[in-house]
Amino acid sequence: MTITQPDLSVFETLESEVRSYCRGWPTVFDRAQGSRMFDEDGHEYLDFFAGAGSLNYGHNNPVLKRALIDYLERDGIAHGLDMSTTAKRAFLESFQNIILRPRDLPYKVMFPGPTGTNAVESALKLARKVKGRESIVSFTNAFHGMSLGSLAVTGNAFKRAGAGIPLVHGTPMPFDNYLDGRTPDFIWFERLLEDQGSGLNQPAAVIVETVQGEGGINVARAEWLRKLADVCERWDMLLIVDDIQMGCGRTGAFFSFEEAGITPDIVTVSKSISGYGLPMSLCLFKPELDVWEPGEHNGTFRGNNPAFVTAAAALEAYWTDGSAMEKQTRARGEQVEQVLASIVEENRADIKEFRGRGLVWGIEFLDKDRASAVAKRAFELGLLIETSGPEGEVVKLLPALTITPEELDEGLRTLARAVRETA
Structure with a gap:
């Protein structure tokens, strides 16, 4: 693909140096539909990024777009804080009838703000309020957001350093297979809990991702998750599952923890819950944990009604028969797995392994700079992919x-071509 140099002057002179994705994809995008994006010069890109997992149903999904346009054209409420609106009612009823009841999940629904880190902050605050303790246990290579509370339970050193202050009240433990299977699961964690001399304050909760996306596509086994749930129950700690990127069907089932057969105390959901890329997040928790006082946790943009509209439309369109969506995702995942296996076979000297679930996959390279080179070449060939892992x-x-x-x-x-051409 021949790409003329786009005019990036306004972005480079006016926008902060903090911008990130645009550096890897140096073009000006103009429109998108389905799994394809187009820049202002008409070049086409196949999107394997999906808004960092915010566009599980593709760009400008026609079903969701129609519902949104109809709502806006009739002057539906756009901004409603936590007021009761028809859009919120429609979403809550759809979420209860399509997602919660069929799974026998008892959760209350909280709208903590527009982003995933808002949901995590509310989950941590609620856990501390319920248990009367400060400490939260997280896991190596975890990522839970960029605000201070979320950073305190995030593993990445670069991101943590941006806080500029000590990040306290969080204790990391080894994620599944972090020690390459050399020690039994949770032996260190439980030894610290039972030893009065360990220095570990009794935690209020444990927060975990079933698949660590930003951390490098590290997949927790169902058995490991069940053992974690058991540890939490025995030691009086709440279990928080961060399903912000891996929920809404990314791993197959609507919630990524369903495969393990566990029921977390608290679940955080964001990214693709609106279905259309509109800001929206949820904090779900068991009814007995609903100890909030009115207004004790709030936010101006927690009532994004256009997002409620597209979220309800997505649930109705894709999850009324959730088994069909799950089956399709697993089939697509098998398609990815087969090709990645062949790529690894052709590049055994360069690739450590590949791993994933559903439609989230990763290839880990032995040369830590190789992944960035592959992503750059893929962009030149018209494919959008990103890198992850502690060193990219x-x-x-x-x-x-x-x-x-x-x-x-x-x-x-x-992707296979990009790997070959960067060898």
Whole structure:
């Protein structure tokens, strides 16, 4: 693909140096539909990024777009704080009837603000309020957000350093297979809990991702998650599952923890819950944990009604028969797995391993700079992929759940070419 140098002057002179994704994709995007994006010069890109997991149903999904346009054209409420609105009622009823009741999940629903880190902050605050303790246990290579409370339970040193102050009241423990299977699960964690001389304050809660996306596509086994739930129950700690990126069907089932057969005390949801890329997040928790006083946790943009509209439309369109969506995602995942296995076979000297679940996959390279080179070459070939892992050593695949088998095959062939051409 021949790309003329775009005019980036206004971004480079006026926008902060903090910008990130645009550096890896130096073009000016103009429109998008489904799994494809187009820049202002008309160049086409196949999207294996999906808004960092915020676009599970693709760009400008026509079903969700129609619902949104109809709502806006009738002058539906756009901003409602936590007021009762028809849009919020429709979402809550759909979420209860389509998601919670069929799974026998008892959760109360809280709208903590527009982003994932808002949901995490509210979950941590609630856990501390319920248990009357400060300490939260997280896991190595975890990522839970960029605000101070979320950073305190995030593992990445670069991101933590940006806080500028000590990040306290969080204790990291080894994630599944962090020690390469050399020690029994949770032996260190439980030894600290039972030893009065360990220095570990009794935690209020444990927060975990079932698949660590930013951390490098580290997949927790169902058995490990069940053992974690058991540890939490025996030691009077709340279990928080951060399903912000891996929820809404990314791993197959609507919630990523369903496969393990556990019921977390608190669940955080964001990214694709609106379905359309509109800001929205949820904090879900068991009814007995609902000890909030009115207004004790709030936010101006916690009532994003256009997001409620597209969220309800997404649930109705894709999860009324959730088994069909889950089956399709697993089939697409098997398609990815087969191709990645062949890529690894062709590049055994360069690749450590590949791993994933559903439609989130990663390839870890032995040369930690190789993943960035592959992503750069993929962009030149018309494919959008990002990197993850503590040192950016993993190429991360996050296509829309609605991607066609043909589009998936096209993107995987482009990825294989990018790997070959950066060897």
